[in-house]
Amino acid sequence: MxxxxxxxxxxxxxxxxxxxxxxxxxxxxxxxxxxxxxxxxxxxxxxxxxxxxxxxxxxxxxxSITVTEMFRDPEFYKSLRKNVIPILKTYPFIKIWHAGCATGEEAYSMAILLQEEGLYDRTTIYATDFNQLALNRAKEGIFSNKVIKEYTLNYQLMEGKKSFSSYYTSSYDHVIMNQSLKKNIVWANHNLVTDSVFAEVNLILCRNVLIYFDHDLQNKVQKLFYNSLIGGGVLCLGSKESLHFSTLEEKYSVLDKNQRIFKKKY
Amino acid sequence: MKFEAIVIGLSSGGMSAMKMMFSILPKDFGIPIVIVQHINANSNGFWIKFLNDNSNLNIKEADEKEKIMPGNIYIAPPNYHLLIEKNKTFSLTIDERVNFARPSIDVLFETAAETYKEKLIGIVLTGANQDGTEGIKHIKEFGGLAIIQDPETAESSYMPASAMAAIKADYILPLAEIIALLIKIDQQKN
Incomplete structure (x- = not known):
């Protein structure tokens, strides 16, 4: 009360x-x-x-929860490479929205995956959060050595194509992500609860954000995502999140049930 | 009797304790049981299905927003905290680890205590960690019943011993007797 x-x-x-x-x-x-x-x-x-x-x-x-990792759930990134990258390859320009990006780890993970697939140069990644402090840290792209070990393991588990250390420069007890990964990421303050559609995108990733919301708010944000995706666009949720209680469930087909990847119907 | 839910925390040694518990509890056991077992973050939850397939009971992974219903045994999914809302549904979060653990026993116990108050039974079983100690304190403060596995009979004694030192438990028993007590309580309820 x-x-x-x-x-x-x-x-x-x-x-x-x-x-x-x-x-x-x-x-x-x-x-x-x-x-x-x-x-x-x-x-x-x-x-x-x-x-x-x-x-x-x-x-x-x-x-504001800022717990995140690079390549969190390696199986999810394997599925992205297998099921979503081929769809993205059909577009001349690609727009991706990381909703609730916190300190940016997932946006950097995406940039790495896209570079490896030769798609990054024609992509814009909108990485948004309502937490400005987290966004500022995301923009810097500086991560502690301690977590890099874990990220490296995740990267290997998702079958990354290079050595993970080629994506950053080490300096004392931290690493700085390569400038080439940052160049097409737009960091922006956006609040899923109170702000509205700001772009039409090909892919939305919003993982482990909706679990914090009640049903009504989940539905409202699902509507926002639906309206932000182009026909045939892809929505990725967290491993415990679903469209089951959303009125929009039938407007998506399932690309990967276990990894919670959905495709908006035309 | 008055009890509406049972929460159980386990860490190392928990798998064999659960197997024993699930082989003894009767099929018609009514009070819902919610369990946090510490487990590797990358484990995919298959072990929960395995436990269910080898038991008469209805054992499942707790889903976000799922309503807690009698006759079910719910287990926290790996790498998520499990919380209980006032309306007796589950929430999952990816907040920081608590006591180096996600899921954390304290997180479940604290939110369960606030929801069920004196209608809750909290049980701390085997483990080599102090997770559950704060939570069982909370359960006692809200008037719930606290049961701790006799550390001398636990595969790992640290966790039950830590809980024992923090509160005056209602029962300190070997696992088999805890199970017998739960069955008795459940039958009185019906």
């Missing part, structure tokens, strides 16, 4: 809308922030959010 008042306050004051997110999830994140900040009750955190802008943005960071 009280959490919903807090979310209402965040929306009214800052325009970020978490009112249709999973309540159990939001509850955990808010309580964690309260524990870290020594706040004991919800009404107290609500007034702090309204008075203290810095604290409010801290809470926004807490509510």
């Amino acid at each position: 009280e959490i919903s008042l807090l979310l209402e306050a965040v929306y009214q004051k800052y325009g970020y809308d978490f009112r249709q997110y999973s309540q159990a999830h939001i509850g955990r994140r808010v309580r964690n922030r309260m524990a870290l900040s020594g706040i004991n009750d919800i009404s107290q955190i609500q007034s702090k959010v309204l008075e203290d802008k810095e604290f409010a943005y801290q809470l926004l960071q807490d509510l």
Whole structure:
């Protein structure tokens, strides 16, 4: 009950809308922030959010999930190469939308896959998120050595064609992704909950974002995706996400059931 | 009796504990059971199907937004946290690991406690990690029943011992007796 008042306050004051997110999830994140900040009750955190802008943005960071990896679910990327790349090859120009890109790992993964398939030069990747701090980090394309080990393994599991280290330059404890991977990525602030269609695209990837939304919001965002795809365009969801409860299910055919890859019917 | 759900946390040694549990629980066991077993992130969930195929019970991977129904045993999918909403449906998230684990037992237990309160049974079984300790504390605070596997009888004693040190458990028993107790509770309910 009280959490919903807090979310209402965040929306009214800052325009970020978490009112249709999973309540159990939001509850955990808010309580964690309260524990870290020594706040004991919800009404107290609500007034702090309204008075203290810095604290409010801290809470926004807490509510924005930036957990991601390069080539997360290698089987998914194998399926992309097998089932989706041949479709993309039929277009003279390709537009791809990574919705909810967080710190950019999936957009870089896509850029690598497209380079290997000789498609990157005719592609524009729109990588969007509502979290500007995450977008700024994505733009830099700097990742810690610690995670690169894991990404390298994922890259090998998805049967990448080169050595993964050829895609970045090492520097001390981090790596910088090659400039050639960044050149066709457009990083943009877009909020799936409150913003609308901004382009017609051939491929949308939105993986493990919709699981945070309630049914109504899922349906609304599915509609946004449907309206953003060209006929024959491809939609990729997370491994536990589906179109089952969406009214749009029959408007897609299934390209890969297990990897949740769907094709919009003409 | 009053119980509406059972949550169980397992880590190392959990597979054989589950096999034993599923071979003893009767087909008509009513109270829904929700399980977090720590497992490799790249495991594809086939093991859940395997458990189901070798049991009389209805064992399945928990789906996002799925309604929790009596007579089912739900297991958290690999690499996702499993949460329970106030309307008794599941949510999945990819939030940071908790206690180095995703799925984390604490995450399930905490959200289950808030939903089911005194109508929840929480059980910490074998494991070599302290996941579940915060969660079982939460379950007790909300008035639920806490059962811990007697560490001396667990394949890995660390996890039940850690939970034992944190709360005054209602029962500390070997696994076979925990199962017998659950069957008794379930029959009283009917």
